[in-house]
Amino acid sequence: MAASADLPIQAPASELKDRDRKYVIHPHQRADRDERHIIVRGKGSTVWDAEGNEYLDAMGSANWMGQVGHARPELAEAAAEQMAELQYFTGFDVYSNEPSIRLAERLAGLAPEGIDRVFFTNGGSEGVDSAFKAARLFHFRRGEPDRTWIISRRLAYHGCTYGSGTASGFDLVQHGFGPNLPNVEKVTPPLPFHSELYGGQHPTDFLVNELEQTIERIGAGNIAAMIGEPVMGGAGVVPPPDDYWPRIREVLSAHGILLIADEVVTSYGRTGVWFESQRRGMNADIIVTSKGLTSGYMPLGAVLIRNGIADAITEAEGFFHGHTYFGHPVACAVAMANLDVLEREGLLDRAKQIGEWFEADLAPAREFPTVGEVRVAGATAGIELVADRQSREPLLAGAAAVSAELRRAHHVIVRDYNATVVLAPPLVLERSQARQISEAIVEVVSRLR
Numbered sequence: 001m002a003a004s005a006d007l008p009i010q011a012p013a014s015e016l017k018d019r020d021r022k023y024v025i026h027p028h029q030r031a032d033r034d035e036r037h038i039i040v041r042g043k044g045s046t047v048w049d050a051e052g053n054e055y056l057d058a059m060g061s062a063n064w065m066g067q068v069g070h071a072r073p074e075l076a077e078a079a080a081e082q083m084a085e086l087q088y089f090t091g092f093d094v095y096s097n098e099p100s101i102r103l104a105e106r107l108a109g110l111a112p113e114g115i116d117r118v119f120f121t122n123g124g125s126e127g128v129d130s131a132f133k134a135a136r137l138f139h140f141r142r143g144e145p146d147r148t149w150i151i152s153r154r155l156a157y158h159g160c161t162y163g164s165g166t167a168s169g170f171d172l173v174q175h176g177f178g179p180n181l182p183n184v185e186k187v188t189p190p191l192p193f194h195s196e197l198y199g200g201q202h203p204t205d206f207l208v209n210e211l212e213q214t215i216e217r218i219g220a221g222n223i224a225a226m227i228g229e230p231v232m233g234g235a236g237v238v239p240p241p242d243d244y245w246p247r248i249r250e251v252l253s254a255h256g257i258l259l260i261a262d263e264v265v266t267s268y269g270r271t272g273v274w275f276e277s278q279r280r281g282m283n284a285d286i287i288v289t290s291k292g293l294t295s296g297y298m299p300l301g302a303v304l305i306r307n308g309i310a311d312a313i314t315e316a317e318g319f320f321h322g323h324t325y326f327g328h329p330v331a332c333a334v335a336m337a338n339l340d341v342l343e344r345e346g347l348l349d350r351a352k353q354i355g356e357w358f359e360a361d362l363a364p365a366r367e368f369p370t371v372g373e374v375r376v377a378g379a380t381a382g383i384e385l386v387a388d389r390q391s392r393e394p395l396l397a398g399a400a401a402v403s404a405e406l407r408r409a410h411h412v413i414v415r416d417y418n419a420t421v422v423l424a425p426p427l428v429l430e431r432s433q434a435r436q437i438s439e440a441i442v443e444v445v446s447r448l449r
């Protein structure tokens with residue numbers, strides 16, 4: 001570890017924490033959350049902090065990733081080999097590099113039929129912005145320049161650049177940063193548990209009707225695309241009704257509106273398949289991916305674009321958009337090694353198995369008065385807490401308290417989103433570890449009042 005001038009090489013945890021407070025601006029941190037946990041090492045599904053405490057990582061580095069687990073030598077070697085060969089050269093204009101070509105071809109092979117073109121980013125927000133630009137440019141090039149509106153959904157999380165942040169349904173991402181991106185409209189998300197949102201109708205009937213009315217109000221000729229997570233993550237791991245995406249897709253297609261699947265969380269095996277949008281019948285035009293692409297070993301995102309759209313945005317003066325680290329050779333080499341591990345170790349099947357373990361082990365929590373719903377989608381789960389089961393009123397302080405207590409008393413790391421406790425562990429999670437996570441949750445939640 002490199003040391004700064006006056007910081008000893010193995011600095012005591014307290015000193016690191018003080019300096020962290022003094023020098024680092026943390027994203028998404030409220031001022032009243034003054035704790036610090038400095039993670040120094042990992043292996044598989046376990047991490048250690050600077051004080052030597054061991055934690056079970058039930059939330060993919062507390063950020064929905066880590067498909068292949070922590071500290072795999074295969075991925076470190078792939079990075080070192082590529083750095084020793086070619087660390088970077090731009091992908092702009094006429095230049096390219098071999099790892100990015102190989103990765104793009106491999107992703108095209110995994111992607112749904114008709115999606116063979118790949119645009120690289122550093123992460124999810126950039127991917128979402130790139131998808132918005134691609135959608136608008138596609139319509140522009142096809143002679144429909146008025147198609148600029150983006151439809152997204154309340155409670156969605158798409159990132160925090162101006163484009164992705166405006167499309168997100170979390171107030172804090174926008175609060176005080178205005179004005180936001182214009183021409184973004186939000187519709188109701190599919191949250192079957194919250195039937196109060198749908199006025200007594202089946203959620204899909206209500207939501208399809210709402211979308212049709214929204215399109216009529218804005219005018220189909222003004223709308224570029226709709227964006228949605230196949231299974232909403234930040235909303236608390238919420239699988240929609242089975243007929244939701246096929247029916248939404250039908251409405252969009254009838255009006256020439258593109259569909260962007262935000263698969264930053266759900267791709268590369270998280271839910272047991274390569275792309276959850278495909279299984280859900282989204283038939284997306286653009287698929288935004290990141291996180292699981294490298295399991296977090298390098299920052300990288302890939303936007304998978306349907307061939308006809310890719311043709312339109314690369315014609316004439318081309319797609320004048322993209323960042324310095326586009327198709328970074330080291331990140332792409334690491335992604336290749338990551339996909340090798342996913343395939344070799346059958347981690348997509350393992351994700352399904354982890355889901356079955358969570359279903360079984362979390363079952364006792366379903367009986368508690370403070371648990372509204374337990375939802376599982378492959379290797380990710382949400383436990384939604386309620387103040388009152390009848391009214392489904394959220395137990396807002398509950399999830400944060402459960403998350404803190406799990407970390408403190410059980411050394412299990414999860415995340416809390418509004419009233420939901422969320423799990424998304426590495427796909428190398430072992431049976432005993434899955435049981436340990438669920439038992440800890442059941443114990444802590446059983447004490448909630």
Ligand code: PLP
Nearest residue numbers: 123124125157158159262264265
């Ligand atoms: N989309 C989804 C569904 C996400 O969960 C996230 C991040 O968690 C993003 C987009 C933004 O990705 P990034 O933080 O890499 O910009």
